[in-house]
Amino acid sequence: xxxxxxxxxxxxxxxxxxxxxxxxxxxxxxxxxxxxxxxxxxxxxxxxxxxxxxxxxxxxxxxxxxxxxxxxxxxxxxxxxxxxxxxxxxxxxxxxxxxxxxxxxxxxxxxxxxxxxxxxxxxxxxxxxxxxxxxxxxxxxxxxxxxxxxxxxxxxxxxxxxxxxxxxxxxxxxxxxxxxxxxxxxxxxxxxxxxxxxxxxxxxxxxxxxxxxxxxxxxxxxxxxxxxxxxxxxxxxxxxxxxxxxxxxxxxxxxxxxxxxxxxxxxxxxxxxxxxxxxxxxxxxxxxxxxxxxxxxxxxxxxxxxxxxxxxxxxxxxxxxxxxxxxxxxxxxxxxxxxxxxxxxxxxxxxxxxxxxxxxxxxxxxxxxxxxxxxxxxxxxxxxxxxxxxxxxxxxxxxxxxxxxxxxxxxxxxxxxxxxxxxxxxxxxxxxxxxxxxxxxxxxxxxxxxxxxxxxxxxxxxxxxxxxxxxxxxxxxxxxxxxxxxxxxxxxxxxxxxxxxxxxxxxxxxxxxxxxxxxxxxxxxxxxxxxxxxxxxxxxxxxxxxxxxxxxxxxxxxxxxxxxxxxxxxxxxxxxxxxxxxxxxxxxxxxxxxxxxxxxxxxxxxxxxxxxxxxxxxxxxxxxxxxxxxxxxxxx
Numbered sequence: 278x279x280x281x282x283x284x285x286x287x288x289x290x291x292x293x294x295x296x297x298x299x300x301x302x303x304x305x306x307x308x309x310x311x312x313x314x315x316x317x318x319x320x321x322x323x324x325x326x327x328x329x330x331x332x333x334x335x336x337x338x339x340x341x342x343x344x345x346x347x348x349x350x351x352x353x354x355x356x357x358x359x360x361x362x363x364x365x366x367x368x369x370x371x372x373x374x375x376x377x378x379x380x381x382x383x384x385x386x387x388x389x390x391x392x393x394x395x396x397x398x399x400x401x402x403x404x405x406x407x408x409x410x411x412x413x414x415x416x417x418x419x420x421x422x423x424x425x426x427x428x429x430x431x432x433x434x435x436x437x438x439x440x441x442x443x444x445x446x447x448x449x450x451x452x453x454x455x456x457x458x459x460x461x462x463x464x465x466x467x468x469x470x471x472x473x474x475x476x477x478x479x480x481x482x483x484x485x486x487x488x489x490x491x492x493x494x495x496x497x498x499x500x501x502x503x504x505x506x507x508x509x510x511x512x513x514x515x516x517x518x519x520x521x522x523x524x525x526x527x528x529x530x531x532x533x534x535x536x537x538x539x540x541x542x543x544x545x546x547x548x549x550x551x552x553x554x555x556x557x558x559x560x561x562x563x564x565x566x567x568x569x570x571x572x573x574x575x576x577x578x579x580x581x582x583x584x585x586x587x588x589x590x591x592x593x594x595x596x597x598x599x600x601x602x603x604x605x606x607x608x609x610x611x612x613x614x615x616x617x618x619x620x621x622x623x624x625x626x627x628x629x630x631x632x633x634x635x636x637x638x639x640x641x642x643x644x645x646x647x648x649x650x651x652x653x654x655x656x657x658x659x660x661x662x663x664x665x666x667x668x669x670x671x672x673x674x675x676x677x678x679x680x681x682x683x684x685x686x687x688x689x690x691x692x693x694x695x696x697x698x699x700x701x702x703x704x705x706x707x708x709x710x711x712x713x714x715x716x717x718x719x720x721x722x723x724x725x726x727x728x729x730x731x732x733x734x735x736x737x738x739x740x741x742x743x744x745x746x747x748x749x750x751x752x753x754x755x756x757x758x759x760x761x762x763x764x765x766x767x768x769x770x771x772x773x774x775x776x777x778x779x780x781x782x783x784x785x786x787x788x789x790x791x792x793x794x795x796x797x798x799x800x801x802x803x804x805x806x807x808x809x810x811x812x813x814x815x816x817x818x819x820x821x822x823x824x825x826x827x828x829x830x831x832x833x834x835x836x837x838x839x840x841x842x843x844x845x846x847x848x849x850x851x852x853x854x855x856x857x858x859x860x861x862x863x864x865x866x867x868x869x870x871x872x873x874x875x876x877x878x879x880x881x882x883x884x885x886x887x888x889x890x891x892x893x894x895x896x897x898x899x900x901x902x903x904x905x906x907x908x909x910x911x912x913x
């Protein structure tokens with residue numbers, strides 16, 4: 278009975294409930310116009326992804342978020358994602374991500390959100406290894422926008438993205454009439470004011486679904502065109518990477534304002550000029566007076582201090598990217614490599630031409646002196662018995678390489694044999710001396726130096742450096758907070774009993790020796806400390822890093838940087854010593870330049886004397902000239 282009553286009551290209310298449910302369902306179902314707009318938005322999204330992302334990456338991550346959305350908007354987002362998945366299946370792999378904090382970001386990510394607040398609340402996690410990577414975001418806003426709100430929505434999304442130090446972002450939004458617009462931004466505002474300018478980069482045709490404007494790239498800011506705005510650059514003077522020769526012989530910078538660029542040259546400076554032309558920015562160069570060092574977390578000086586307080590946007594000048602403490606800043610791609618070596622002074626035994634004073638040693642000199650004494654005794658004895666004239670004078674003439682007059686030649690066969698033997702001995706000695714002279718000009722005659730770091734420590738060399746290093750004992754290190762040139766001078770002019778060493782790039786040492794090739798005695802230990810990688814430094818997560826990296830890679834692949842480095846490092850001669858520590862250098866005209874100058878001077882003097890003798894035999898005043906020449910000959 279009770280069941281019958283319940284059935285009758287429910288039957289009386291059921292038609293009303295069904296009618297209200299049908300009305301609510303019809304109200305929440307999208308209309309034909311909404312379905313068309315969803316397909317247009319999905320088609321535009323698929324077109325952008327297929328043409329600008331699939332060509333660079335094989336995986337696309339899709340994230341969805343809808344805050345306080347109606348069931349109608351949720352249905353629109355689901356339909357949009359389904360349409361995108363269906364359109365991208367043949368071209369790219371798609372990974373659906375929930376957006377939990379444990380998940381990290383990928384290179385290319387497609388965000389489907391209802392508004393800017395939903396994008397702002399997206400969780401982003403980056404490991405230390407991924408902070409230097411370049412990420413690309415495309416944000417699709419599913420709420421329909423008005424002509425006034427679409428620019429504001431795109432701007433809020435882009436600003437939220439920039440708060441994460443991610444610069445590559447594009448916003449896809451749809452107007453109420455169904456038109457799909459694509460928005461991006463440019464760095465700096467009018468008159469190079471800091472900020473961003475939001476602009477529409479493309480829009481799609483309602484009928485064909487194709488973009489109305491040609492668009493070479495989906496992310497125009499990635500090329501880093503800075504609109505000829507000024508960028509503050511901090512420079513570390515380190516030849517040959519950055520050479521500064523101020524006009525008027527001034528100091529090497531250290532002032533408050535920017536330094537003039539007329540006296541700048543070097544590998545890094547030419548690279549910076551190429552980057553400025555490619556990325557369209559002007560250079561304000563600052564040279565700090567302090568050395569550029571990183572001592573620890575938050576403890577920096579020089580160029581790194583200017584990067585830390587954001588007074589400079591990048592730093593150049595032979596800065597290394599291999600230090601373990603350099604994680605505090607962002608670094609560019611390595612564009613040059615050099616060895617970091619220990620610099621020592623070469624000490625000669627007897628100076629450069631000392632071996633010419635003592636060309637032979639030991640037994641050779643004993644034999645020469647013995648033969649000379651024998652010749653003197655023999656000629657003295659023979660003079661008393663045979664009545665020779667001018668014996669000692671003839672011996673001296675022959676020893677000096679001069680000929681003997683015919684009338685002075687001995688008449689007997691024994692004396693002729695003795696003279697011929699002495700002439701032969703003199704010829705042998707002269708040839709040996711010339712060979713010794715040739716060796717002196719070719720071979721370095723230095724005291725043996727340590728071959729590695731352990732040898733320097735064992736021989737008690739004192740390291741002169743602008744800081745303390747873990748590879749050298751502290752009790753053998755002397756802190757000298759000056760430039761590398763001052764440390765080179767300290768090692769160069771050390772006393773006879775002092776043993777100093779310092780650290781330097783092998784290219785910087787070669788530049789120093791080239792500039793002082795007549796006085797420098799510095800060389801390097803054959804075992805390098807480590808491979809020095811030269812980079813450009815930026816503040817952490819700088820917007821300039823991706824564009825600069827891209828341009829450096831293009832210059833490296835084209836061989837431009839190698840050509841620049843070859844021009845500045847043409848004087849670098851790396852010595853690959855053999856087991857004896859001696860390497861024969863190539864014989865060039867520079868080695869015999871002094872001998873050539875003396876020869877040319879002698880020829881010029883002989884030619885002058887010939888002309889004077891020719892003039893003394895003819896013309897007016899010939900007798901006076903002849904008497905003057907006879908007087909000069911008599912005086913000399």
